[in-house]
Amino acid sequence: MSTAAFQTETLPLDASLFEGGGQVIRICIGLRAKREDPGLKPQHVSGLKLVQNIFQADLQGGIARSKEIYFKPNEVNNSINTFIADTQTAGSITLLIQISLPPLLFSAPPPKSKLFLPPRSKKVILKGGSAVNAAPPIDFLTEIFKPIVEREFGLNFDVSIIRRGYYPRGGGEVELRVDPIVEKSLKPSNLVERGKIVKFGKQIVESASKILTEAALFELESIQFDIEINTERYNTCKGSDILLWAETSSGCLISGHALSDKKLSPEEIGRRAAEELIRNIKHGGCVDEYLQDQLIMFMALAEGKSNLVSGPITSHTRAAIHFVEVMSGVKFCIKKLDSFDSNVQDDKSEDGNLYLIECEGIGLKISKQL
Numbered sequence: 451m452s453t454a455a456f457q458t459e460t461l462p463l464d465a466s467l468f469e470g471g472g473q474v475i476r477i478c479i480g481l482r483a484k485r486e487d488p489g490l491k492p493q494h495v496s497g498l499k500l501v502q503n504i505f506q507a508d509l510q511g512g513i514a515r516s517k518e519i520y521f522k523p524n525e526v527n528n529s530i531n532t533f534i535a536d537t538q539t540a541g542s543i544t545l546l547i548q549i550s551l552p553p554l555l556f557s558a559p560p561p562k563s564k565l566f567l568p569p570r571s572k573k574v575i576l577k578g579g580s581a582v583n584a585a586p587p588i589d590f591l592t593e594i595f596k597p598i599v600e601r602e603f604g605l606n607f608d609v610s611i612i613r614r615g616y617y618p619r620g621g622g623e624v625e626l627r628v629d630p631i632v633e634k635s636l637k638p639s640n641l642v643e644r645g646k647i648v649k650f651g652k653q654i655v656e657s658a659s660k661i662l663t664e665a666a667l668f669e670l671e672s673i674q675f676d677i678e679i680n681t682e683r684y685n686t687c688k689g690s691d692i693l694l695w696a697e698t699s700s701g702c703l704i705s706g707h708a709l710s711d712k713k714l715s716p717e718e719i720g721r722r723a724a725e726e727l728i729r730n731i732k733h734g735g736c737v738d739e740y741l742q743d744q745l746i747m748f749m750a751l752a753e754g755k756s757n758l759v760s761g762p763i764t765s766h767t768r769a770a771i772h773f774v775e776v777m778s779g780v781k782f783c784i785k786k787l788d789s790f791d792s793n794v795q796d797d798k799s800e801d802g803n804l805y806l807i808e809c810e811g812i813g814l815k816i817s818k819q820l
C-alpha cells in the first residue's frame with residue numbers, strides 16, 4: 451500500500467483538543483476527553499472493536515469509560531467478508547459507519563498478478579439506533595452524505611435499512627456494503643458552487659403525527675415554496691424523526707433534521723428541522739454544518755487538491771482538520787471569502803461568513819505487488 455505521508459510510528463494523541471468528542475476516535479482512534487462524562491462510551495467501544503476486527507489490531511483500553519487506549523493496526527483481515535458491530539444500546543449506527551467506511555475502502559489485499567480481478571465487497575451488519583441525538587440520522591447518510599461522497603470522491607458503497615431503531619431500545623439494523631478501491635485513489639472534490647435551489651426533499655419516520663410535517667412545511671414557506679417537494683414517509687411505532695433537504699442546481703444537498711422528544715410538541719420538532727435547514731441555506735455554502743466535518747478525511751485521502759466552500763467553520767471541522775493533519779501530514783488552509791456572489795446567487799450569505807477549505811490530498815492507494 452502506498453501510505454504516502456501516513457504515520458507509521460507510534461503517535462501519542464491528545465483527544466481533549468478542539469471538540470474532543472467521539473469524532474476524534476473515529477478519525478484517528480484517539481479519545482474523547484473534553485466532555486461532561488469523559489472516557490469511551492459503549493458506542494465508541496463498538497466502533498473501536500469493529501475497526502480492531504477489520505485490521506486484526508492490537509487494542510488496549512477498549513472498554514467503556516476508558517480514558518486511554520492503545521491501538522496498533524496490522525494487516526486487514528481478508529478471511530472475513532462480513533463483520534458485525536452491535537452497540538447493544540441505541541448507540542448510533544451511522545457513527546459506526548463513519549469509523550469503518552474509510553478503512554473498508556482501503557481494505558483490499560494488493561493484487562498479486564497483472565490479471566486484475568476486482569476485490570470482493572465487504573459487508574458490515576450494524577445494530578443500534580438509526581436516528582439518535584447528535585449523530586447523523588440514517589436518512590442523512592443515504593440522502594445527503596452518500597450521494598455527495600460517491601459523486602465527489604468516486605467511491606461506492608450501499609446501505610440497506612433493515613429496521614429502524616430509536617432511543618432507548620435501539621434495535622435498528624443496517625447493512626453496509628463497501629467496494630474496496632484498488633489501483634486508484636479517491637478523486638479530489640470541488641464543491642465551490644452553490645447554485646439555485648431546485649428541489650426540496652423530506653423523509654419522515656413517524657409514529658403518529660401529521661402535525662410534525664405540516665409545521666415543518668409551514669416554516670419552509672417563509673423561504674420559497676414554488677418548487678417540487680419529494681416526500682417519503684415511513685411508519686414505525688418506536689420513534690419519529692424528520693429530515694428535510696434542499697437540492698441545488700449545482701448538485702449541493704443541504705439538510706435540517708429533528709428527532710422526536712417527549713418534551714417537545716410535534717409542531718416544535720417540525721419547526722426545528724425547518725429552522726436548521728433554513729439556517730444552512732442562508733449561509734450560502736455548499737454543505738450544511740454537518741457534512742462539513744464529514745468530508746475532511748476524504749479530502750485528505752484523495753489525490754490532489756480538494757476545495758470546499760462552506761458556511762461558518764464548526765468545532766467538529768476544526769477537530770477533524772487538526773487530527774487528520776497530524777495523522778496524514780496533509781495541510782488544510784481555510785480562507786474567509788468576503789465576496790463570493792457569483793457562487794451564492796439567490797441565497798446570499800446573511801453575514802458574509804463563507805469560507806473556502808482547501809487541501810492537497812495524499813492520494814492513498816493500494817497498488818499491485820509484482
Ligand SMILES: Nc1ncnc2c1ncn2[C@@H]1O[C@H](COP(=O)(O)OP(=O)(O)OP(=O)(O)O)[C@@H](O)[C@H]1O
Pocket residue numbers: 470471472473474482485491545583584585586587590707739740741743744766
Ligand atoms: N443532525 C445531524 N445530521 C448529520 N450529521 C450530524 C447531525 N448531528 C451530528 N452529526 C454528526 O455526528 C458527528 C458527531 O460527532 P461527536 O464527536 O460529537 O459524536 P460522539 O461520538 O457522540 O461524541 P461525544 O459523545 O463525545 O459527543 C459529527 O460528524 C457531526 O457532523
